[in-house]
Amino acid sequence: MEPxxxxxxxxxxxxxxxxxxxxxxxxxxxxxxAQEGKWEPPAIRIVxxxxxxxxxxxxxxxxxxxxxxxxxxxxxTGFAVKDNTxxxxxxxxxxxxxxxxxxxxAASLKVxxxxxxxxxxxxxxxxxxxxxxxxxxxxxxxxxxxxVKLLPHACIQSAGANSRSxxxxxxxxxxxxxxxxxxxxRNHHHHHHHAHxxxxxxxxxxxxxxxxxxxxxxxPSAGPNxxxxxxxxxxxxxxxxxxxxxxxxxxxxxxxxxVNTSIVGSVVAEDVYAAEMVxxxxxxxxxxxxxxxxxxxxxxxxxxxxxxxASITHATxxxxxEPLQPGTIARIxxxxxxxxxxNAVVMVxxxxxxxxxxxxxxxxxxxxxxDDIQPGENxxxxxxxxxxxSKILARGDLxxxxxxxxxxLAATGTxxxxxxxxxxxxxxxxxxxxxxxxxxxxxxxGQIRDSNRPSLLSCLSSWGFETVDLGIARDTPAxxxxxxxxxxxxGIGRASASVDVIVTTGGVSMGELDLLKPTIERSLGxxxxxxxxxxxxxxxxxFATVPFKETAPTSGQQERKSKLIFxxxxxxxxxxxxxxxxxxxxxxxxxxxxxxSQAIATKPWMAPQLGLPRVAVVLTHHFPLDxxxxxxxxxVVTGSRCDGRLYATSTGVEGVGQRSSRVGxxxxxxxLVVLRPGRGVGIKGEIVEALMMGPVYGSxxxxxx
Numbered sequence: 001m002e003p004x005x006x007x008x009x010x011x012x013x014x015x016x017x018x019x020x021x022x023x024x025x026x027x028x029x030x031x032x033x034a035q036e037g038k039w040e041p042p043a044i045r046i047v048x049x050x051x052x053x054x055x056x057x058x059x060x061x062x063x064x065x066x067x068x069x070x071x072x073x074x075x076x077t078g079f080a081v082k083d084n085t086x087x088x089x090x091x092x093x094x095x096x097x098x099x100x101x102x103x104x105x106a107a108s109l110k111v112x113x114x115x116x117x118x119x120x121x122x123x124x125x126x127x128x129x130x131x132x133x134x135x136x137x138x139x140x141x142x143x144x145x146x147x148v149k150l151l152p153h154a155c156i157q158s159a160g161a162n163s164r165s166x167x168x169x170x171x172x173x174x175x176x177x178x179x180x181x182x183x184x185x186r187n188h189h190h191h192h193h194h195a196h197x198x199x200x201x202x203x204x205x206x207x208x209x210x211x212x213x214x215x216x217x218x219x220p221s222a223g224p225n226x227x228x229x230x231x232x233x234x235x236x237x238x239x240x241x242x243x244x245x246x247x248x249x250x251x252x253x254x255x256x257x258x259v260n261t262s263i264v265g266s267v268v269a270e271d272v273y274a275a276e277m278v279x280x281x282x283x284x285x286x287x288x289x290x291x292x293x294x295x296x297x298x299x300x301x302x303x304x305x306x307x308x309x310a311s312i313t314h315a316t317x318x319x320x321x322e323p324l325q326p327g328t329i330a331r332i333x334x335x336x337x338x339x340x341x342x343n344a345v346v347m348v349x350x351x352x353x354x355x356x357x358x359x360x361x362x363x364x365x366x367x368x369x370x371d372d373i374q375p376g377e378n379x380x381x382x383x384x385x386x387x388x389x390s391k392i393l394a395r396g397d398l399x400x401x402x403x404x405x406x407x408x409l410a411a412t413g414t415x416x417x418x419x420x421x422x423x424x425x426x427x428x429x430x431x432x433x434x435x436x437x438x439x440x441x442x443x444x445x446g447q448i449r450d451s452n453r454p455s456l457l458s459c460l461s462s463w464g465f466e467t468v469d470l471g472i473a474r475d476t477p478a479x480x481x482x483x484x485x486x487x488x489x490x491g492i493g494r495a496s497a498s499v500d501v502i503v504t505t506g507g508v509s510m511g512e513l514d515l516l517k518p519t520i521e522r523s524l525g526x527x528x529x530x531x532x533x534x535x536x537x538x539x540x541x542x543f544a545t546v547p548f549k550e551t552a553p554t555s556g557q558q559e560r561k562s563k564l565i566f567x568x569x570x571x572x573x574x575x576x577x578x579x580x581x582x583x584x585x586x587x588x589x590x591x592x593x594x595x596x597s598q599a600i601a602t603k604p605w606m607a608p609q610l611g612l613p614r615v616a617v618v619l620t621h622h623f624p625l626d627x628x629x630x631x632x633x634x635x636v637v638t639g640s641r642c643d644g645r646l647y648a649t650s651t652g653v654e655g656v657g658q659r660s661s662r663v664g665x666x667x668x669x670x671x672l673v674v675l676r677p678g679r680g681v682g683i684k685g686e687i688v689e690a691l692m693m694g695p696v697y698g699s700x701x702x703x704x705x
Contacts, residue, residue: 005069005155007033008043008061012075012085013135017048024685025074028137031622032144038152043068049076054088062128069155071128072144075135077119085132086119093123093130100131100147107146108139111679124158137683145680233531238581238630241533241543245586248529248545250562252420252592259409259417263399265464266419267592272393274412277383281337286378289329289351289366290342293375303346304371306354309363313339329366338379345378346370386412396595420592425460426488426499428470429453430481430507430516431570452505452575459579465587468495475507481515482523489548489563500563500590503583506570508540516567520544526565536631537574541582542567573666577632580672580693585611612691617648617673623682625675634669637690638699648673648690670694
């Protein structure tokens with residue numbers, strides 16, 4: 001085994017020199033070097049933006065017997081007044097390496113044009129290769145990744161190895177040993193990050209032909225020789241797909257609903273006004289005694305003294321209350337109406353029993369200890385909570401499970417309310433290989449248990465939607481899938497009533513039996529609005545609308561409307577991710593969420609939003625990035641009780657690599673971290689967006705990023 005090369009990292013920063021914990025660069029570069037397997041753990045030093053201290057550190061590492069093969073400097077390479085790193089390093093260079101500089105700038109220009117503002121330096125001092133990198137973790141990572149695979153070869157040559165013998169094996173062999181290719185050099189560093197403990201664990205499928213080399217056909221049913229070799233559907237961004245779904249999702253339907261628990265989760269379809277005031281009478285807010293309190297103008301009057309108890313008032317229905325006579329009091333309970341003439345209530349705590357009735361069961365007289373009870377004290381006036389005719393709910397308000405809205409409707413005597421009808425969702429699995437999850441028989445051949453349907457139905461039910469289990473539709477014969485979809489739309493068979501939205505899983509990729517798209521288009525006369533999305537996982541997600549006629553109950557005429565079909569990938573994790581990302585916003589719109597234009601305009605923080613809640617989270621470790629597609633990475637989001645921030649940790653961080661499609665990665669997740677396309681990794685400590693699928697977990701642990 002070849003001995004490993006020595007590497008040193010010099011952080012140039014006034015801030016980090018005073019507070020080393022603030023530096024994020026060294027922790028970003030070390031994993032990149034470790035992944036190559038050719039470097040010893042790096043020596044790390046931090047110096048301020050001072051030319052002398054920069055030069056002293058470089059010379060310590062490059063001069064003398066204990067020299068380092070590679071010296072990396074990060075920071076001070078921009079145009080700021082204190083950016084002196086190039087000026088400090090350039091005089092120390094014996095032989096410059098402009099090719100490395102060009103490679104780093106070219107790589108950064110693919111990310112941002114501001115790379116032109118960088119002033120990198122690369123060269124050799126004695127036997128040490130010296131390279132300057134940007135001061136930001138992301139910039140330093142991008143620059144190092146651009147050249148990291150070539151550095152061992154450069155360092156070996158710098159150390160005095162014979163160049164002729166090194167190159168005698170040929171350029172192809174050198175490129176192979178370094179893990180680069182002159183034909184596709186831009187990809188030489190894309191996959192190093194899979195060794196961080198939360199990569200995919202498997203090689204990503206990659207086609208070895210170009211689209212121009214593959215035959216295209218307009219007849220997918222014509223057999224293996226004629227069917228598509230590449231998807232004919234354009235690749236949409238997630239944002240474009242969501243916009244198309246919203247455009248094709250119809251306006252919500254208004255229905256009259258009784259005020260009971262069946263409307264929980266519904267959205268109010270019109271402004272609702274109080275039919276009754278609350279309370280309807282003068283009511284006591286404490287347990288005590290109703291009294292006739294003197295007016296403040298009655299000089300010398302007092303409420304203190306011993307009074308006979310004339311009556312007992314409970315909050316019961318019916319009955320006529322006797323007027324309270326001066327010099328008497330009435331026992332009263334919380335919420336009960338005050339008897340006529342009474343204008344205040346004294347708390348039972350401000351009284352003592354003076355005498356009892358002959359049978360000893362009731363108070364005969366009570367002594368009031370307080371002498372300053374004012375009229376109106378401990379009394380709620382009629383309509384003080386809700387006035388008659390006041391608006392109690394607005395169009396677009398959500399009737400939440402907390403019960404406040406239903407309680408308000410009930411308190412004001414509202415018996416029915418107009419709400420937007422919640423859609424009915426059917427879930428269908430497709431595939432000859434599927435077996436019911438509870439089938440007691442042992443699996444044979446290529447059979448797999450259908451886990452998608454139970455998980456999707458469970459998720460939809462938790463959102464409060466009525467669901468229909470449509471079972472499994474076999475791929476063969478081809479007519480079975482068509483009949484399953486058509487029966488679901490008509491409300492025949494397993495669907496006792498017509499469904500508004502159909503969610504299917506499987507049958508949307510490029511296999512010979514992936515027949516969903518042609519069945520929707522040809523057999524049902526539907527329209528495929530998109531068949532591919534630039535995301536990970538869930539690329540083959542398909543969205544379609546199907547024209548459907550149903551009989552109007554009054555006229556008997558046929559009304560044509562569109563039903564929505566979401567065809568999700570067959571992989572369990574992909575299906576759940578795309579259900580949350582694409583299906584939920586459409587169901588929310590069909591349910592009337594987002595209809596409150598007034599709330600959105602005046603109180604946007606209270607207006608119900610479509611789809612999953614979006615929050616900002618801090619990454620607790622490096623997250624792998626896909627170079628081309630946005631990834632929705634499954635994660636656990638924790639709310640820190642120490643600093644109040646939300647932290648995201650991959651569900652695959654425990655040493656077991658998680659491919660984007662693995663169902664285990666979503667079983668523990670409560671969020672989808674949105675990772676935009678890029679090279680390398682999302683940096684530990686970086687703030688990114690996350691979509692919350694479940695409640696946030698609290699933690700007392702201080703997380704340092």
